[in-house]
Amino acid sequence: xxxxxxxxxxxxxxxxxxxxxxxxxxxxxxxxxxxxxxxxxxxxxxxxxxxxxxxxxxxxxxxxxxxxxxxxxxxxxxxxxxxxxxxxxxxxxxxxxxxxxxxxxxxxxxxxxxxxxxxxxxxxxxxxxxxxxxxxxxxxxxxxxxxxxxxxxxxxxxxxxxxxxxxxxxxxxxxxxxxxxxxxxxxxxxxxxxxxxxxxxxxxxxxxxxxxxxxxxxxxxxxxxxxxxxxxxxxxxxxxxxxxxxxxxxxxxxxxxxxxxxx
Amino acid sequence: xxxxxxxxxxxxxxxxxxxxxxxxxxxxxxxxxxxxxxxxxxxxxxxxxxxxxxxxxxxxxxxxxxxxxxxxxxxxxxxxxxxxxxxxxxxxxxxxxxxxxxxxxxxxxxxxxxxxxxxxxxxxxxxxxxxxxxxxxxxxxxxxxxxxxxxxxxxxxxxxxxxxxxxxxxxxxxxxxxxxxxxxxxxxxxxxxxxxxxxxxxxxxxxxxxxxxxxxxxxxxxxxxxxxxxxxxxxxxxxxxxxxxxxxxxxxxxxxxxxxxxxxxxxxxxxxxxx
Ligand SMILES: Nc1ncnc2c1ncn2[C@@H]1O[C@H](COP(=O)(O)OP(=O)(O)OP(=O)(O)O)[C@@H](O)[C@H]1O
Ligand SMILES: [Mg+2]
Numbered sequence: 001x002x003x004x005x006x007x008x009x010x011x012x013x014x015x016x017x018x019x020x021x022x023x024x025x026x027x028x029x030x031x032x033x034x035x036x037x038x039x040x041x042x043x044x045x046x047x048x049x050x051x052x053x054x055x056x057x058x059x060x061x062x063x064x065x066x067x068x069x070x071x072x073x074x075x076x077x078x079x080x081x082x083x084x085x086x087x088x089x090x091x092x093x094x095x096x097x098x099x100x101x102x103x104x105x106x107x108x109x110x111x112x113x114x115x116x117x118x119x120x121x122x123x124x125x126x127x128x129x130x131x132x133x134x135x136x137x138x139x140x141x142x143x144x145x146x147x148x149x150x151x152x153x154x155x156x157x158x159x160x161x162x163x164x165x166x167x168x169x170x171x172x173x174x175x176x177x178x179x180x181x182x183x184x185x186x187x188x189x190x191x192x193x194x195x196x197x198x199x200x201x202x203x204x205x206x207x208x209x210x211x212x213x214x215x216x217x218x219x220x221x222x223x224x225x226x227x228x229x230x231x232x233x234x235x236x237x238x239x240x241x242x243x244x245x246x247x248x249x250x251x252x253x254x255x256x257x258x259x260x261x262x263x
Numbered sequence: 264x265x266x267x268x269x270x271x272x273x274x275x276x277x278x279x280x281x282x283x284x285x286x287x288x289x290x291x292x293x294x295x296x297x298x299x300x301x302x303x304x305x306x307x308x309x310x311x312x313x314x315x316x317x318x319x320x321x322x323x324x325x326x327x328x329x330x331x332x333x334x335x336x337x338x339x340x341x342x343x344x345x346x347x348x349x350x351x352x353x354x355x356x357x358x359x360x361x362x363x364x365x366x367x368x369x370x371x372x373x374x375x376x377x378x379x380x381x382x383x384x385x386x387x388x389x390x391x392x393x394x395x396x397x398x399x400x401x402x403x404x405x406x407x408x409x410x411x412x413x414x415x416x417x418x419x420x421x422x423x424x425x426x427x428x429x430x431x432x433x434x435x436x437x438x439x440x441x442x443x444x445x446x447x448x449x450x451x452x453x454x455x456x457x458x459x460x461x462x463x464x465x466x467x468x469x470x471x472x473x474x475x476x477x478x479x480x481x482x483x484x485x486x487x488x489x490x491x492x493x494x495x496x497x498x499x500x501x502x503x504x505x506x507x508x509x510x511x512x513x514x515x516x517x518x519x520x521x522x523x524x525x526x527x528x529x530x531x532x533x534x535x536x537x538x
Contacts, residue, residue, distance in 0.1 A: 057431055077437030087428040091450045091527045100446070101436040132527040152436055 001066070002188045003031040003054065003156050008063035010049055023049050025213040026063070031156070034186045038199040041209035041216075042245065047192045050209075051160050054190065055081050067155055077105055080149030080187075082159040086141040088133040094144050095120065095129040101152035119147040122181060139170040146178070150185060157187045161194070175201055179225065196245070200237045201227050208244050216244050293317050315497040320504065323497035336502070339481040340471060341509055343399075347406025348467045348513075352460055355411045359418025359456075360448070369419070376412070384409040384466070385473055392478065402474040409470035410463040417459025421452030454528060457521050464517065468510050483509070 008027045013020040023046040031037045039047045052058045054065055056075040065072040067079065080101075088097050098119055102112035120126055123143040133141055142162055149157055162178075163171045179202060182189060193199050199206045200221055208216040219241065227234055300316030303309065315323075327333035362372045388405055395401035425448050433443045475484025483502045490498035 055431070055435060057434075075431065075434035077435070079435060081432060081435040083428060083432065085428060087426070087432040089429060089433075089447065089450070091525075093527075100433070100438075104433075104436060104438040104442045104446070132529075134527065134529050148432075148436070 001030045002033050002035070002068060003029075003190065004066040005029040005050070005054070006063050006066070008050070008053060008060045008065065010046070010053060010058070010060050022061075022213050024053075024060075027209075027213075027215060028063075029207055029215065029218070031188050031190060034188055036182060036189045036191065036202055036204045038191045038193055038203040038206045039209060040193060040196065040199045040206050040241065040245075042211060043194060045209045045211050046213055047194075047209060048160055051081075051158050051190065051192050054156070055079055055158055077101065077152050078155045080152055080154035080157045082142070082145045082149050082157065082162045084161040084164040086133070086138075086145045086165075088141060088144055088148070090133050093130045093132055094125055094136070097133065097144055098148045098151050100148060105152070115151055119151045122150070122184070123147040123177070137170075138166050139174055142166065142174060143177070146181065150181070150187065155188065157189045159189065160192045162191075163198070164193075171198075176226070178202065183225070196238050196241045197229055197234075200234060200241070201229060206241065208241065216247075219244075312494070312496055315500060319497045320500045323495070323501050327498070327501070335481055336483050336486045337505060337509070340475065340483040340506070343402060343406065343475070343482065344467055344471050344509070344513065347403045347471070348410050348464065350403065351407035351410025351463065351467070352414050354407070355414035355459070356418050356456055359415045360422055360444075360452070362415075363419040363422025363452070364448070372419075376415070380412055384412075384470060388473060388477065397478050402471075402479065405474050406467050406470045409466045410460075413462040413466065414456065414459040417455045417462070418452060421455030422448055424455075425451045454525055457517070457524075460517060461514075464510070464513060468506065468513075472506060 006028055008024055009022055010024040011020040011022045027050060029037075039050060041047055049058070053060055054072065056072050056079065072079075089100065092100065095116060099112055099116040102115050107115065120129060123146055125140065125143055125147065128136070128140065133144065136144065145162065163174050166174060175198060182202075191199075191202060200223075203221050206219045206221060208219065210216040219237070221237060223231075223233060223237070297316050297318065300311070300314050300319070303314060304311045304316075324333065358372075362368045384405065387408070388401075391401040391405045391408075395404055429447050429451065430443060433447045438446065471482075472484040472487070475482035476488045479485040483506050486502040487499050490496075490502065
């Protein structure tokens with residue numbers, strides 16, 4: 001397994017608190033080499049928390065996260081991250097942003113240059129090398145974000161709602177771009193989204209999270225790519241997932257006051 | 264339609280129009296000064312010695328240039344300012360980054376700054392002179408000290424307001440602490456540091472003049488005091504103007520460096536609308 005999440009618990013309350021609210025309670029999940037795995041769930045169910053744990057920005061209270069069999073201790077270049085807010089370095093040009101990873105890891109200048117050019121071409125930004133991020137559209141910024149993460153050739157690519165800030169048309173285009181890039185480079189991807197069609201269109205498997213901090217289930221999507229979002233089979237997946245999430249919302253609404261009085 | 268008309272009106276108040284007014288204002292100022300002095304020289308509204316005309320100031324400049332001492336004063340002041348300002352800025356940036364990065368250090372530094380900050384640097388000059396003697400050192404330390412506090416405050420603020428997402432993404436790209444410091448924290452704080460330098464530049468110049476007025480034997484501040492002792496009003500006006508010129512030049516230089524460094528930085532009011 002490229003990525004193994006083993007029985008992970010996470011609370012943001014201090015250890016000393018009399019009762020702690022756990023955002024994640026006992027999440028176990030794996031991703032195989034080259035797999036496209038999506039995390040789907042309502043807002044606040046802990047998708048970003050799980051991704052930040054894998055990225056190493058925060059630490060689990062219990063359980064562990066393994067990359068290629070090694071426990072995650074902190075952030076590292078083996079896990080590339082793409083942020084919803086792009087998080088590009090505004091003082092660097094497109095080229096300098098993408099070259100950042102190879103440069104800081106000490107890749108020889110010539111090789112770094114060649115890699116950077118290759119990934120600029122891959123995301124279709126040739127001709128924009130010397131532009132600053134400020135002058136790019138949202139879709140182009142995220143292309144830079146993806147290229148920057150990929151230029152490090154990470155073991156796992158973590159994406160937290162990467163298209164969340166884009167309009168519907170751009171979002172659809174970027175979805176297809178991501179699919180094309182993924183098929184070409186074949187990284188292992190963990191993709192956070194709350195869009196059901198997006199998850200069905202892209203994923204090998206979809207991990208559905210609920211508001212209780214556990215996995216509601218894992219749905220493998222057995223459809224050939226590219227997937228037609230109007231096809232009957234596609235819509236069936238969408239419906240099944242909608243139902244799973246609906247159940248969660250109902251049960252959580254009933255549960256919420258109890259959970260509050262517990263604290 | 265109305266919007267278009269409005270944009271047209273905005274367009275006409277472009278940089279060219281502003282520059283034109285600017286030169287007219289400046290020319291009028293000197294002309295009025297010249298006329299006032301000339302009128303006063305004849306009608307003696309007040310003692311004409313008090314207000315030399317611009318041409319008299321220029322003549323004084325020419326005479327001083329002729330003896331060669333003017334260069335000495337100009338260079339002495341420029342050199343003092345450069346050393347003192349650079350020293351104060353460098354120390355402030357280093358300290359500011361250390362303080363901005365560590366909450367512990369900040370909680371130690373903050374009360375100290377609250378303690379020392381409200382004291383105008385000029386109040387400390389005599390103390391500096393007693394500590395560091397009467398030579399060049401107290402003057403440089405004094406100018407550096409006047410520069411130090413604003414740059415420090417702005418640097419700390421800049422370091423603290425670095426977007427944490429950028430630090431996260433740098434870590435995930437494999438950057439080391441040192442690389443994050445140089446490529447993210449410093450880069451991000453630099454515009455702020457320059458704001459601090461701008462604020463400080465005015466203070467450094469004041470400090471320079473005060474330091475040169477007390478126990479110096481060269482420099483534009485010294486020239487003012489020396490001229491006062493001999494009641495050479497034109498020389499005093501000359502020295503004051505030259506300090507203004509030096510300040511303008513340093514300020515322009517700083518602006519040039521900023522424009523160079525912050526080409527990436529578009530934003531603020533000026534970029535909100537296309538004019
Ligand atoms: N730093 C934090 N401190 C305290 N609580 C936090 C922190 N980060 C997240 N939480 C809480 O953890 C829960 C899960 O948050 P998380 O951001 O992981 O949700 P999400 O599934 O990514 O939601 P969204 O789809 O809106 O992004 C929320 O209740 C949130 O309030
Ligand atoms: Mg989130």
